[in-house]
Amino acid sequence: MQATAFLLIGFTxxxxxxxxxxxxxxxxxxxxxxxxRTVDLALDETNEPAVTRRLxxxxxxxxxxxxxxxxxxAAWLYVGTDLFERITYAPFLVVAAVxxxxxxxxxxxxxxxxxxxxxxxxxxxxxxxxxxxxDYVPGYERWSTWVLxxxxxxxxxxxxxxxxxxLLDLGxxxxxxxxxCGVVPAAVVVVDELLAHxxxxxxxxxxxxxxxxxxxxxxxxxxxxxxTLSLFVGAAGPVVLSGxxxxxxxxxxxxNPAVGVTLAVLPIILVAGAVMTVVSLVSNPQRHFRQxxxxxxxxxxxxxxxxxxxxx
Amino acid sequence: xxxxxxxxSHVPPYEQVRAQIDTLVSQxxxxxxxxxxxxRRLAEDLGLAANTVARAYRELEQNGVVITxxxxxxxxxxxxxxxEREARIAAGQFAQRVRELEVxxxxxxxxxxxxxxx
Numbered sequence: 216m217q218a219t220a221f222l223l224i225g226f227t228x229x230x231x232x233x234x235x236x237x238x239x240x241x242x243x244x245x246x247x248x249x250x251x252r253t254v255d256l257a258l259d260e261t262n263e264p265a266v267t268r269r270l271x272x273x274x275x276x277x278x279x280x281x282x283x284x285x286x287x288x289a290a291w292l293y294v295g296t297d298l299f300e301r302i303t304y305a306p307f308l309v310v311a312a313v314x315x316x317x318x319x320x321x322x323x324x325x326x327x328x329x330x331x332x333x334x335x336x337x338x339x340x341x342x343x344x345x346x347x348x349x350d351y352v353p354g355y356e357r358w359s360t361w362v363l364x365x366x367x368x369x370x371x372x373x374x375x376x377x378x379x380x381x382l383l384d385l386g387x388x389x390x391x392x393x394x395x396c397g398v399v400p401a402a403v404v405v406v407d408e409l410l411a412h413x414x415x416x417x418x419x420x421x422x423x424x425x426x427x428x429x430x431x432x433x434x435x436x437x438x439x440x441x442x443t444l445s446l447f448v449g450a451a452g453p454v455v456l457s458g459x460x461x462x463x464x465x466x467x468x469x470x471n472p473a474v475g476v477t478l479a480v481l482p483i484i485l486v487a488g489a490v491m492t493v494v495s496l497v498s499n500p501q502r503h504f505r506q507x508x509x510x511x512x513x514x515x516x517x518x519x520x521x522x523x524x525x526x527x
Numbered sequence: 528x529x530x531x532x533x534x535x536s537h538v539p540p541y542e543q544v545r546a547q548i549d550t551l552v553s554q555x556x557x558x559x560x561x562x563x564x565x566x567r568r569l570a571e572d573l574g575l576a577a578n579t580v581a582r583a584y585r586e587l588e589q590n591g592v593v594i595t596x597x598x599x600x601x602x603x604x605x606x607x608x609x610x611e612r613e614a615r616i617a618a619g620q621f622a623q624r625v626r627e628l629e630v631x632x633x634x635x636x637x638x639x640x641x642x643x644x645x
Contacts, residue, residue, distance in 0.1 A: 333574025336535065341572035343528040343548065343557060345564045418571035424529060 219292070219305040226285050226313050230278035237271040237278075246270070253501045254432045256513060257425060266429050273324045273433065277440070280320025284312035304458060307451045314444040318437075322410065325437040329417035340421050342508075348411045350507040351435040353500045356442050359491060360407065363449025364400035370453045370480070371397035374460060383473040386463035396452040400445070407445045411438050428505075428513040435504040450488060453480050528556045532573045540575050544583035552592050552603050559613065561603040563593060 236242045247267040251258040258266060288308050333339060348357070371393045378388045414437065421427035457480035460473070468475035528551055532543050551557045563584070564572070570580040584601055587593045594604040605613055625635040 338531050338533040339573045340529050340531050341564070341569055343530050343551060343563060344561065345568060416568070418568065420572065420574070427529075 219289075219309060222306050222309045223285055223289050226309065227282055230281040233278040234275050237274045243267055243271045246274075250432075254435075255502060255505060256428055256432055262423075262425055262429060265426075269324075269328060269429075269433060272328075273321045273437070276320035276324045277317040278320070280316035280318075280323075281313050282316070284316025284319070285309055288312040303462065304455045307455055311444070311448055311451060314440075314447050318440040318444050321437045321440050322414065325414060325434060326417065328433075329414070329419070331420060333420050337422055340423060340427055341419070342427070346415060346431070346508060348408070348415055348438065351415070351431070351438045351504050352411070352442050353498060353503045355491075355494060355498075356439070356446070356500060360404045360442060360445035360449055363446060363452070363487075364404045367400040367449055367452030367456070368397045370456055374456060383476070384464075384471070385460050385473055386465070388460060388463075392456060392459055396456040400449040400452045403448045404445045407441045411441055414438065425513050428509050431504050431508055435501070439500065446491075450484050454484055457481065530569070530573070532575060534574075540573075541579045541582040541586075544569070544573070544575075544580060545586050548583070548587055549590070549592055557603045559603050559605040563601045563603070565600060 236246065244263070244267050247263065247270050248258055250270060251266075288305075292305055292308070374385060374388055375393050377383050378385050414434065419427060419430045419434075421430055457477040461477035464471060464474050464477065466474065468478070530544060530547050532540050534540065536543060538546075548557065548563070557563075563569070566577050566580045566584060569575075570577040573580070584593060584595070588595055588601075591604055591606050593601050595601045621635075621639065625632065630638075
């Protein structure tokens with residue numbers, strides 16, 4: 216319970232700090248410049264106000280989403296029972312709520328921004344191709360969501376099979392948890408893919424190449440937020456399932472082989488997570504959209520040049 | 528590859544879209560088989576009516592620059608030199624495979640002729 220309460224308060228405080236930081240002019244400009252360096256896009260006096268405003272709006276909405284999500288989970292855990300005490304793995308729910316809340320807040324703003332009106336005067340720019348989800352989120356991240364969801368479903372199916380056949384004594388295996396671990400990670404990935412597909416299909420309003428590149432940068436950030444939620448839920452499924460089964464087991468390894476099997480899951484997930492982290496650090500996924508959509512430096516005034524060409 | 532529409536230009540928007548795609552294709556910026564955005568998506572991105580973009584695509588199709596494959600979308604068409612080049616590549620691949628299979632060249636040409644006449 217203490218860990219859950221600590222996480223609830225910690226994430227809430229962090230979200231409030233984010234809201235404050237992204238509401239103050241100097242602070243949000245500094246954060247926008249940091250993001251610009253991460254994605255290697257220019258942030259000059261012409262585009263800085265708009266980019267800073269859009270980034271701040273997303274981060275504030277994400278922070279509000281976090282607060283709403285974690286306290287919704289807290290309220291659900293507390294509802295008139297001792298559920299809070301009984302759920303050992305409640306911290307996983309809280310962290311999942313953080314990712315879900317942030318992705319939802321960010322996504323709602325991204326969706327609303329895609330419906331903003333086109334500039335009435337001046338040139339407008341558009342791509343002569345249609346980007347896909349793969350242009351914004353690296354393939355290894357997207358595939359990892361399916362691998363983890365598959366691993367979770369496989370583990371749930373294996374646990375159900377072993378429990379049914381009595382191959383190993385797994386103690387009391389909650390049937391509800393088996394269903395949750397088998398279905399929820401896959402369902403989250405499917406929803407992530409569907410939402411991402413819809414968001415990528417939304418229009419992009421821009422008057423210069425740089426503005427379009429910034430729209431891609433913000434879109435990639437939102438889509439990767441959604442993927443992070445899928446990754447977390449996919450990794451949490453096997454950990455929670457093996458943890459719950461392990462908690463109900465008696466004796467130790469090697470006397471009880473089931474103990475060894477369940478305890479092996481956590482290090483495997485940790486190693487997979489470490490590998491993923493190293494790959495992320497090396498490949499710089501924040502710039503993935505640059506490699507796919509903007510391999511060359513982005514010109515700031517392409518629309519103006521092309522607009523002159525259109526006049527001729 | 529970017530398309531730009533200037534509403535202040537004396538050139539109608541559909542013509543701006545048509546001319547730019549035509550230029551990009553002829554300069555090799557858009558290669559044969561490249562899928563163009565849907566009419567609706569491009570119209571929304573450029574703040575134009577869907578009919579405007581549809582007219583540009585229609586004219587490009589009439590000129591053989593693009594080809595519409597039903598619901599699959601609109602693609603840059605093979606034309607002139609592209610067609611010749613692609614056919615040459617296909618012929619090279621055919622010849623390579625025939626050599627690998629150790630088929631007599633005369634027989635291979637007969638088979639190719641049969642396939643073409645089917």
